[in-house]
Amino acid sequence: MLSWLITKLVGQAVAVFYDLERIGAGVASGPVLVAANHPNALVDPLVIFHTGGRKVRPLAKAPLFGHFIVGPALKALGGLPVYRKEDYPDQMHMNARTFDAVIDALRSGEAVQIYPEGKSHSEPSMAPLRTGAARIALLAEDRADWSLGLRVQPVGLTYERKPFFRSRAVAAYGEPISVADYRDRYRDDGRNAVRTLTDDIRQALLEVTLQFETNEDRDLVGLAERIWAREKGEAQPRERQGLSKRIPRMRAFARAYARLRSEDPERADRLRSVVRRYQRTVTVLGVREGDVPSRYRPSRVVVYALGQLAMLLFVLPAAIVGILFWAAPYHVTRYVTMRIRPKHNEIATYKLTLGLLTFPAWLGLVSASISFFVGLDIGWLVARGAPIVGLAAIMWRAKEEEVREDARVFFRAGRRHKTLDRLYILRKDLVREFEEVAKRWSDLDPTEIKTVES
Numbered sequence: 001m002l003s004w005l006i007t008k009l010v011g012q013a014v015a016v017f018y019d020l021e022r023i024g025a026g027v028a029s030g031p032v033l034v035a036a037n038h039p040n041a042l043v044d045p046l047v048i049f050h051t052g053g054r055k056v057r058p059l060a061k062a063p064l065f066g067h068f069i070v071g072p073a074l075k076a077l078g079g080l081p082v083y084r085k086e087d088y089p090d091q092m093h094m095n096a097r098t099f100d101a102v103i104d105a106l107r108s109g110e111a112v113q114i115y116p117e118g119k120s121h122s123e124p125s126m127a128p129l130r131t132g133a134a135r136i137a138l139l140a141e142d143r144a145d146w147s148l149g150l151r152v153q154p155v156g157l158t159y160e161r162k163p164f165f166r167s168r169a170v171a172a173y174g175e176p177i178s179v180a181d182y183r184d185r186y187r188d189d190g191r192n193a194v195r196t197l198t199d200d201i202r203q204a205l206l207e208v209t210l211q212f213e214t215n216e217d218r219d220l221v222g223l224a225e226r227i228w229a230r231e232k233g234e235a236q237p238r239e240r241q242g243l244s245k246r247i248p249r250m251r252a253f254a255r256a257y258a259r260l261r262s263e264d265p266e267r268a269d270r271l272r273s274v275v276r277r278y279q280r281t282v283t284v285l286g287v288r289e290g291d292v293p294s295r296y297r298p299s300r301v302v303v304y305a306l307g308q309l310a311m312l313l314f315v316l317p318a319a320i321v322g323i324l325f326w327a328a329p330y331h332v333t334r335y336v337t338m339r340i341r342p343k344h345n346e347i348a349t350y351k352l353t354l355g356l357l358t359f360p361a362w363l364g365l366v367s368a369s370i371s372f373f374v375g376l377d378i379g380w381l382v383a384r385g386a387p388i389v390g391l392a393a394i395m396w397r398a399k400e401e402e403v404r405e406d407a408r409v410f411f412r413a414g415r416r417h418k419t420l421d422r423l424y425i426l427r428k429d430l431v432r433e434f435e436e437v438a439k440r441w442s443d444l445d446p447t448e449i450k451t452v453e454s
Helices: 002-017 043-051 062-066 070-076 092-107 132-143 179-188 190-206 215-231 243-263 265-284 298-340 344-373 376-414 417-440 446-453
Strands: 019-023 032-036 056-061 080-082 111-114 151-159 168-173
Touching: 002 043, 002 070, 002 344, 019 043, 019 243, 032 043, 032 132, 032 190, 043 056, 043 151, 043 168, 043 344, 056 062, 056 092, 062 070, 062 080, 080 092, 092 111, 092 132, 111 132, 132 151, 132 179, 132 190, 151 190, 168 243, 179 190, 215 243, 215 265, 215 417, 243 265, 243 417, 265 417, 298 344, 298 376, 344 376, 376 417
Parallel strands: 019 168, 032 111, 032 151, 056 080, 056 111
Antiparallel strands: 151 168
């Protein structure tokens, strides 16, 4: 019961922190070793808790189990410690016990999550995979005489602006890999089987993640995808699509751009230059997300403005109460995180961890105080109503930012008709270039594509 409650609590917390989506059906049934990329420290397992559809026991580095907050939660969730050489060089032998525990869990039909990169990082591409996941999977099947039915399931975790509250995130669940298919190879040469399965896990992760050489490439591909989607009618100019819709297109764009850089670097530089010019132009118009319509229709503008204004006014009273009530824990969490100065890939972890302490503590303190001084009924009403007005504040704030940006773009575009004309021409040219690049590389041999991607 405690494990179930903690899983639900942290899952809901991460769903409040992020606008979270899922691609695929979630974690497969039966014994499953979930192998995921690792861009966001302790937030990554929380995302899997919430989106997986079943309990998935986490593997985590051993020092976390001694943390006064994280440690008890990991133990309650059935977490298993991994002893890394950089943490405990004299305790590497303890990993044998962890391996045995993981194998026992898998043989009991459970799901276990592991991060084959062996570290969390903010690089735009995956780090080289370690062999632990493959060794655990093959050893588990071997001990069960290859009748366990174990599968390794790749999960790609993508965050849009991972340190920021209410930014977008998505978990993409790929096709599981049957470990029994490696039986003959494992019996002939165990090391070769481990290397092969590790390579196959990496290839499966490449299919559910976005991979870039640089952060600039990531930004370029993101902008190119937005331009193409809006020009082709896949999205409206000011529409803010979720990552679940954008990821498949961005993955295709990323592969094509990687091939372009490899085969024709001069053309890639020219394309990058045009995309940068387009980015500078839309930035002048105040665009942070989406694009700019070629022309604004007055009737649509009026309908949009009235609808958004009505929605903002309707939610405003509850939002004001929510903002005022939750201001103290919000600012405490933000201030403490800034004082700690964590690494980029750990910021969200600290915010979530501190939030799980400060927000419930604040709610309990205020509710108890009101119950003592005013009455139990009022205190109970506050305890029930505070989360509701908090969600209203989140909704109102997100909508207010969206409307404010749309208004800024509209008024700036109204004063810059020539800029809109330049954007229209640039957009047409870019889409034509994108399609030519895609057509040129559509006949690449699959083995060549794998080589370029790797």
